[in-house]
Structure formats: C-alpha cells, structure tokens
Amino acid sequence: MNSDIEKSKGVDQRISMVTGEPKKAIRVLAIPMIISMFLIMAYNLADSIWVAGLGPNALAALGFINPLFMIVIGLGNGLGAGATSLIARCIGAGSKEGADNAAMHSLILTLAVSAVFTVILLLFLPNILLLMGAGVTVGLATEYGQIVFGGLILFIFSNVASGILRAEGDVNRPMYAIAATAILNIFLDPIFIYYLGWGVSGAAWATIISSSIACGLLVYWLLLKRDTYVSFSREDFKASWNVVKNILMVAFPASVESLVMSILGVILNLILVITGGAEAVAVYTAGWRVVMMAMIPPIGIGTAAITVGGAAYGARNYENLSTALSYSAKLGVGIAVITGLLSYVFAGNIATIFTYSPESAFMAPSIAAFLQVMFLFYLTVPLGITASSIFQAMGKGFTSLILTIVREVAFVAFFAYLFAFTMGFGSSGVWWGIVVGGGLGCAVAYVWATIYIRRLKKNY
Template sequence: MSQKVTKGVQMLLGEPKRAVIKLSLPMMVGMLVQSLYNLVDGIWVAGLGSNALVAIGLFFPIFMGLIALASGLGVGASSAISRRIGAQNKKGADNVADHAVITGLFLGVLLSVLLFPVIETIFVEMGATQEIVELAVKYSRILILGASVIVFNNVANGILRGEGDTKRSMYAMVLGSGLNIILDPIFIYTLGLGVVGAAYATLLSMIITSGFLIFWLFFKRDTYVDITLKDFDPNREIFIDILRVGLPSALAQLAMSFAMFFINTIIIRIGSSDAVAIFTSAWRIIMLGTVPLLGMATATTAIVGASYGAKDIEKLEIAYLYAIKLGFLVELLVTMFIFIFASPITYLFTYSEGAEQLANGLVRALRILALFLPFVPFGMLTGAMFRGIGQGEKSLIVTTLRTIIMQVGFAYIFAFYSDIGLSGVWIGVALGNMIAALVSFTWGKMTIIRLKEKFSIF
C-alpha cells in the first residue's frame, strides 16, 4: 500500500498523550474565536434595534438546525477517515472523503430547496408582526441559499480533522469568524444594508473560507486524502458509516437546544422574565467555559478513531483517559475563576440601570452552575470516544441523558418539589450534569473493557 505521510497522520499514529495536546490546542483557538464572533455579531446587530434582534432570533433555531446537520456530517466524515487511517487503508479514507463531499453538496441543495419557499410561512405561523417577518425573510433567505457553502465548510473541516490536520481546520475557523467580525459593520452600517447586511457578511466570509478549503483539498493536494470526484463510486456501507456517527451527532446538538427550551419554561413558571435573563446570561458564561473541551473532543474523536482502526485499544484508552484528566484540570481552573470573579463578570451584564437588579441573582447562578464544569469532560469526552469508534448512537444517548433526562429532570424536581425556588433550578442543572457525566464515564470504561476482550488485549 502506498501510504502518504503527513504531520497530521504522524500525530494520529504517534504517542497518544502528545497527540491529544497537539491536536486539541488549534481547535481550542478556533472555537474560542468562533465564540467571540457570535458575541460580536450580536453586538453589531443590536445597534439596529429590537426588531432586528427579533428577526435574527426567529431564524436562529432554524439556522442552528442547519448547522447541526452540517457539523454532524463533518463529525461523521472525521471519524470514518481517522479509523481508516489507523487501519492504513488510504483508498478507504479517500473514498470516505469523496462520499462526504458529495453527500454534503446534496444536503446543502436539498435544504435550500426545502426551506426557501416555506420560510415566510414559518415566521408568520410563529406569530411575528409583518415588519419583523419581512426582515426575517430577507435575512434568512440569503443564508438558506448559501446552505451548500455552510455544509461544505463543515464537511471539509471534518475531513481535515479526521486526518489530524487541526491547524488548517483552525485557520479556516479563524478566517471565517475574523472576516465576519470585520465585514459585519461594513455591510450593516457603511453600506447601509441593515440586518440583511449581517447575512451577506456571514455568507461572504463562508464563501472566502470555502475558497481556501477547496484550494487545500482539490488543488494544492498536500493533504492525506485525495478527493477525486470524477471517479466517485457510491457505496452504501460508506454512507451508513458516515451517517451512523453524523446523524446522532446532529441530533445531539438539537437535544441541547430542546433542553434549554424546557429549562426556560421551568424558569418562567416559577420565576419571571428577570429569571430568564439571569439564566441565559449565566449560561453564556458557563458554555464559554466549555469551549476548550469542544476542541479536545474533536481531537479525541480523531485520535480514538485512528487507534480503533489500528485495533490498538491500549493506545485508545490512554488517549481517552488522558484527555479526560487534562479536561478535568482545565475545567477546575475555569470553575475557580468563575467562582472567584463572579461579581466582576456579572457587571458586564448588569452595568446599566435597567439591568442592575439582576446582579445578585446572576452571581448566585454563576457560582452554582460552575460547580458542574469539572464533571463535563467525563461525559463530553466519552461521547467523543464513542464517535471515534463509530458508535454515534451511544454518543447521542450520552448527550440526551445529560441534557434532557438528567439536566431538565433534576431542574424540574428541585424547582417544584423543594423550597429553595430559583436556586433549585441551578442546583438541579448542576447535579443532573454531574450524575450524567459519571454514568457516561462508567459506560465508556465498560465499552473499552469489551473492546479489549474483543481484540484479545488481556
């Protein structure tokens, strides 16, 4: 077999602890920049007034569903490619990349065709005013037409991560987010396009990023995989392999959105609009604290996949446990930071006269919710391990257990069956995450034991 050797592949097949660190760091940087973009984008749009924010808010759940499908397909491709690299099956990895790109383009076109004609009806049925509906339709249709670009970006990044090239994946993420931050004020204010300008800025930044990804994958050709679409030969088993990880990954992201909806409903029933503002503000900070783990999870999936493909379960276990140990230490530091600096952090959200009444409640929420962060690696990285071995359905179960069953369940119990009021919701969310994480980790350890037995490691 002619085996192409790249730095990424060498990393995947090399010492697992070093691979975890080297492959995680670029993804952490890329995801931190993406998080910064999401914050800045909201600030620019906020300058247009409440109608603009509502218009974008109406499309947000649909857009997140689109992103979930796209990123899920990218994760499926990453897992399938890394497993074939571990098995030293270069032709198989190339074939997976071909299938992922074709599937992504088909999915993008399908989403555009299905959503474009009905998006206005969806907004009207949601009960928005005519003025807001018009703004939302103009904004959303631009991004819906660019669905193929959005999906391709996620698939191409998944291919790069699957072969251990997290640096170029980071470059693409930073480029897209950085361009968006720069283009937003130009399109929104300088060109006077308003909320529509925000959509154009997003789409243009993605198109430019796609140009770099296309150059790397199709023209420069210094990647491990060789994508030759002209020789594409549909293979049902490869489609199933990609989707077995990709579809559950997409559904897991949607499960997190559903969980937030249910928790907001609980808060509204026992609290007020101020309570919702406290939770959403606190949750933004808490989720920002998990960004390093998201980077580690993508790296863990690729490393575990390569180890599984090579049938090296001992190496797989070392990478998995080391990632969890590293993630635990990082999140412990994040928890300490939030706990100590909760008051200064709170001021960022409560400095105005109209929001100062939220301060004490927000400090309390931050300090309680932050307590579950050190437990997050045990669940999140177990899910990443399951995706790496191609068992995406187990990753979905882990996420559903954590978000909808435990998180929402305990929040409901403490909210309505205790006398501690709103703090009971925060305690329930924290406790649910802790228990789910430990259950997931136990399942992960048992899975590795079974893999050792299967491949006769003992």
C-alpha cells in the same frame, strides 16, 4: 520535485502523529482545535454583544434562533464527525483508497443535506419560531434567521471539510480559515448593525459574508492545491452504500444529538418564558454564550480524541483507545477547573459586557448569578464530551446518541422542571437543573465508555 517531496513528508508526519503516542497526538491536535473554537465563539459572542445594544428583545430573538442554528451546526458537526471517524479508521487500517472514497462521499452528502434543510427552514421558519414561544420577538428572530439559514451550506461545508482535514492530523489550516472568518465578522458587526443601521439583519449578513471566506479557503486547500493525504477525483470515487452507512452511523446520531440539545434549549426557553418572560431568556442567552466559551477546551480535546481514537480503533490498538479516553477526560477536567474559577471570580465583570447599554443594564446581576452557578457544571462536562467522542471514534454513534438523550432529557429537562416549578426556584431552577442533570448524565457516560473499552481489551 522538491515541492512534491515536502508535501509528501508533511503528510507522512501527520499520519505518523495520528497513529502514534495518543497523549501527544491529543495535545497536538487539541490546541489548534481549541483556538479555532474560541475564534468561532468570539464571533458568535460578538453578535450577542453588539445585538445586546439593541435591547433585550433583539437579544432574546437571537436566543430563539440559537436552538435552530445549533441544529444546522449539528448537521455540519455530525457529517464532519462521520467523515473524521471513518477516514481515521481507514488510516489506522492502512487503507488510503478507503479514506479517499470516504472523503468523496462526505462532500456529496454535504450538498444533499444542505439543500434539504435550507428549503425546510426558509419555508417554515416563522411557524417554527411561534411554536418555540418567540411571541413578540418572532419578527426580529425571523429577520435574522432567514438570512443566516439562507447560507446554511456555508456552515455545513466548513465543518465537513475541516473534519476531513482533521482526520489526517491537519488541524492548522481549518484554524486559519476560522481565524479569517472570526476577524472579518467582528469587524463587520458594528458596521452593518449600527453604522449602516441594519439592526439584527446586519449581524446575520456579517456572519454570512465572513463564513464565505472560510469556505473559499477550504475549497482551495482540498480541491485545488491537492496537498492532502486524501485525494478527490473521479477515479477515487466508488459509489457505496456501505461507505454512506458508515458515515451516517456517526453523522446521523451526532446530528440528532444536536437536535436533542436544541429541543432541550426550546424546553428551557419555554420554562424561562413562563417563569421570567423575555428578560429571563435574554439572561440565559447571554450567559450561555460565556458557558459555551468555557466548554471549548473539553470540546476541542474531545474532537481530537475522535481522530486519535478512530485511528487506534481501526488498528485494533485498544490500549491506545483506553489512553485516549482517560487522558482526554483528565486534561479536560484540569482546564475546566481553571476556567470555572475565572468565570466565578469575574462573573460581574463578564456580565457588564452584555449590559453596556441603558436598555440592558438591569440584567447584569442576573447574568452574573447565572455564571457563578455554572461553575459547577464546567467540572463534569469533560467526562460526557470525552465519552461521546470516543464512541463516535469507534463508529458507535448511536451509543453516543443514547448517552446524550439520557443526559439532556432524562436528567437536565427533568431537574430543570423540578427545580423551576415543583421546588419553586423560578428561572434560577433552570440553571440548577443544568448543573445537577448535566453532571449526572456526564458521569454515567464516562463510566459506560470505560466499561466498554475494558471489554474490548479483554475480548481481543
């Protein structure tokens, strides 16, 4: 009996926090999210660091897999965002039945989407890589990709299950699952890659095995322990196209956003291949892993804003929605200034992490130069991430998608081409294209979100 009371009290506290003061809720939710994402990037970075010792071709092979892997992660993030948004809106509106049904539909969609994309990627991976310009690295990229994409369901399920927990304010348990995954992956990488001599395949198997741990923990918490706000049983499930549509209205555009960014990654890789060969791709691959780590705080804050903004929108509390937008952006920019300065000052030291072997030492100056240029990119990213998150929170996924297309295609791809070819900057033109195009796109997104919420408040 006491155990049941404690469980109920914990759930009530989480729901009160999600629907309460938005600034506090965003801070409380964002911190575990940021820690979780740092752990994810840590084991992704570990892959790059250990694979870098195999030479630039092996590192470039990971670079060609990255856009495809981001599509997979995007599918999981999209479905997770759809689940978070709808469940949070149901919580804000006081509908537990709706939250339960949304959670059930999310898991069913996870199984269906995973099955389809696993088959597609395993059948057509070599051809896709050749179209992406993998060239001499296609063998290594295929070797790595077929193993990772064979376990595609692990990555999608982890994101969706975590999204369900985040919707009710439980961000600690997803963090614990990710921590177990990251630690195990970092430990297994050198063993599989070098000690057992499996090369890039070893990095892939380390990722798959460690990701299984997170899935096992999440299955236990959601389906076996049953101490969450949402519940899973046949009685809770009522098949509804409207529920599916509400999830997909966020999930599909969010997943397509990742596809758009992956397509941009392919475009940038092609420009880099033309202007600097596999070495330029390797520099970008290594440097971008560091950039992604610097972007984790604003992404974590934005993910928290989906929960808080969704609950506010469901309750029609547009003042809290406005606060969630402005506070998330300010907090993200403040942190970005600090991480950007650290990245700029210690760019040379960071570059040596990827160039510890004789085969890759020559890339150190280029990686350091890339990181110093990216300092300017960090400052505007929180604006775009926050705007997209708030639109997802409101169920306006297609608006978020439009903003991403404008940023990545109309701005970043255009300026990367302009600087690399028209202005003759070569490979470094891609870097400046990201800075200028990304900055303009993020500013447009934030202004759009601000105007949209002002109209909601005015018309309510």
